[in-house]
Every structure is written in C-alpha cells, then in structure tokens.
Amino acid sequence: SAVISQKPSRDICQRGTSLTIQCQVDSQVTMMFWYRQQPGQSLTLIATANQGSEATYESGFVIDKFPISRPNLTFSTLTVSNMSPEDSSIYLCSVEGGLAVYNEQFFGPGTRLTVL
C-alpha cells in the first residue's frame, strides 16, 4: 500500500484567488490522479498526472483552470485557479498500488476547500 499526504487539509479562500494543493507519496508511482468530491456526492476524476508529461484532463476540466505539476515520481500539485464558490469541494489525490494491470487506488486524506 501507499501512504499519501496532502496539504493543506482545508482552506477557506476568497473568490478570484488561486490555491495550490500538494500531494506527497511515500513511494515512487507512475500515475497520480486528482479527483473532486462535492459534499455528499461521488468522486469525479479531474486529471491523470504522469511524470515527465502533461496531465491528461477529463471532459469538463481544463488546464487553465486546474493546472497540474508532476515534477517527480512522488509528488504532484493541483492548482484551483480563479476560484468561485462552485469550486468549493474536497479535492483528493490518489495513486495506483501494485504491479498488476488493474490496480486498486490509494487515496490521500483530501483537501477541503471553501470559496467565499
């Protein structure tokens, strides 16, 4: 299994500002994922971050709004840009575990973002 930490754990931000969320893993992983989970809702994949290449974004998410960095195999950041109250959500990073073709995902504790 992988141990994942996220910073910050929560934040309250003003409309129009940006917040960068950090995700640190205790082992090297190829793929890291960023999800959004609105209160009481399911998880929606924002993008997949691979080291050394640009992130792959899901439909409805764009790089200008959610730029992602992946400088090495243990770290990634997600920035929520030009925030609005609709961005209030929990943001989670995850990694795949194991060497099999289909792998379970291990999630970080999440960052709870509130935009005023």
Add this chain to the structure above:
Amino acid sequence: GQQVMQIPQYQHVQEGEDFTTYCNSSTTLSNIQWYKQRPGGHPVFLIQLVKSGEVKKQKRLTFQFGEAKKNSSLHITATQTTDVGTYFCAGVYNFNKFYFGSGTKLNVKP
C-alpha cells in the same frame, strides 16, 4: 461515455439486518472495484473483481460480478454499526479509466 449507476442512494437498516448495493454499467467493464468511505474520511479500497461471474467474500461482505461484466453487487450480512459509511463501486475501462458510481450511503441504527 461510460457511466456507472449505483442504487440505492441511501439505505437505513437496523443493526443485524442485511444490506445490498448494486452497480450497473452501460458498457462492459474491464473490472470493478469497491470502496468504502467513512464519514469525514477518504475512500478505502475493499476489493477488486475481474472475472465474469466472480464472487468474493470478506467476512460478512459478499461481492459479485455479473456474467456480462456490466453489473456488480455488494451484500453485507447482519450489519453492524461499524459498517456505516458510503460504499462506492468503481468501474474500470480500458485499463486505467476509473468511473465511480454515485455511492450508497449506509446508516445502521443500533
């Protein structure tokens, strides 16, 4: 696009009663995974089903994968208060595309 439907949305049971949540996909899945999220926590992996018709058990939890690999179920026998949380299925397509179901929130009354 792919979509994973999950029912019911909520389930309230008395401790000791059984509980079942169902997932359905519009297209064939590579595999399906199940996660549990406790209130205030993050999703935690429970199990993965890969083969058509597969059945796996974890103590009081029984997981099934349909013959057509389009549906799955999680059944809990004799629920306990520790089972409280939201149960998500995640349909896996094309190796690495995860689509989470909407989740079933389970509440167990002691």
